[in-house]
Amino acid sequence: MxxxxxxxxxxxxxxxxxxxxxxxxxxxQVKYKRILLKLSGESLMGEQNYGIDSNRxxxxxxxxxAAVEMGVQVAIVIGGGNIYRGMQAESVGLDRVQGDYMxxxxxxxxxxxxxxxxxxxxxxxxxxSGINIQxxxxxxxxxxxxxxxxxxxxxxxxxxxxxxxxxxxxxxxxRAIEIEADVVLKGTRVDGIYTADPEKDxxxxxxxxxxxxxxxxxxxxxxxxxxxxxxxxxxLPIIVFDMNKHGNLRLxxxxxxxxxxxxxxxxxxx
Ligand code: UDP
Numbered sequence: 410m411x412x413x414x415x416x417x418x419x420x421x422x423x424x425x426x427x428x429x430x431x432x433x434x435x436x437x438q439v440k441y442k443r444i445l446l447k448l449s450g451e452s453l454m455g456e457q458n459y460g461i462d463s464n465r466x467x468x469x470x471x472x473x474x475a476a477v478e479m480g481v482q483v484a485i486v487i488g489g490g491n492i493y494r495g496m497q498a499e500s501v502g503l504d505r506v507q508g509d510y511m512x513x514x515x516x517x518x519x520x521x522x523x524x525x526x527x528x529x530x531x532x533x534x535x536x537x538s539g540i541n542i543q544x545x546x547x548x549x550x551x552x553x554x555x556x557x558x559x560x561x562x563x564x565x566x567x568x569x570x571x572x573x574x575x576x577x578x579x580x581x582x583x584r585a586i587e588i589e590a591d592v593v594l595k596g597t598r599v600d601g602i603y604t605a606d607p608e609k610d611x612x613x614x615x616x617x618x619x620x621x622x623x624x625x626x627x628x629x630x631x632x633x634x635x636x637x638x639x640x641x642x643x644x645l646p647i648i649v650f651d652m653n654k655h656g657n658l659r660l661x662x663x664x665x666x667x668x669x670x671x672x673x674x675x676x677x678x679x
């Protein structure tokens with residue numbers, strides 16, 4: 410499903426390299442024109458226990474570059490859980506709000522790392538931050554983000570929404586709605602939403618489609634409630650998929666049934 414946007418088609422006479430490339434790739438039918446890709450901070454750890462695995466960064470850059478080359482406009486929100494989470498602060502006697510800002514700064518570090526990996530792979534990027542850090546990134550301005558996307562630049566949103574007591578899942582939902590993305594793609598290490606935790610229950614089966622309502626009723630864990638409700642109320646579909654499997658992102662954009670689609674009207678596949 411593609412949400413209606415007032416996004417103009419690429420205009421002649423305003424022919425940047427990306428727009429030319431997009432015309433060439435127009436024959437490749439993509440299901441989603443503008444995506445918001447949410448990656449957790451933990452996914453950047455790879456096999457490590459902490460921090461950033463450079464191999465994982467390169468792998469992600471390759472996957473994202475392929476999406477850009479299909480003519481898809483890509484925005485990214487990346488978490489900070491591999492470095493710091495606000496919840497940790499209270500357990501060691503620190504102020505929660507201070508901890509949340511530390512978490513937001515962690516997401517900026519991850520965003521900068523992903524930005525570098527993408528630029529190294531030849532992808533033009535812009536990093537926009539929810540808190541002002543003007544030496545390293547632009548401030549978040551919605552119209553500017555939209556313009557970058559139209560020009561084919563990958564936009565990375567750092568520092569969440571810039572407020573404590575939120576998560577980067579909420580930032581992903583909110584930014585996706587603001588930029589009129591067609592879908593939120595939540596890249597995880599599991600290949601979708603299961604009836605139970607597949608790492609604990611061998612009988613768990615994967616949904617291919619599920620409605621927002623069913624997720625509430627079955628108390629399935631897709632995103633935190635704030636993030637999930639934002640998507641539901643704005644009819645923004647979510648796809649949970651395995652980002653660590655090479656080619657999955659491309660296949661998904663081509664319209665293959667990768668992962669689990671959460672939407673208003675989808676019937677449960679079970
Ligand atoms: N955070 C916040 N506001 C936001 C986004 C993030 O306060 O809008 C803080 C919060 O402490 C969170 C941390 O940043 O725990 C890292 O983000 P998150 O836990 O969402 O990262 P992920 O789990 O995706 O790695």
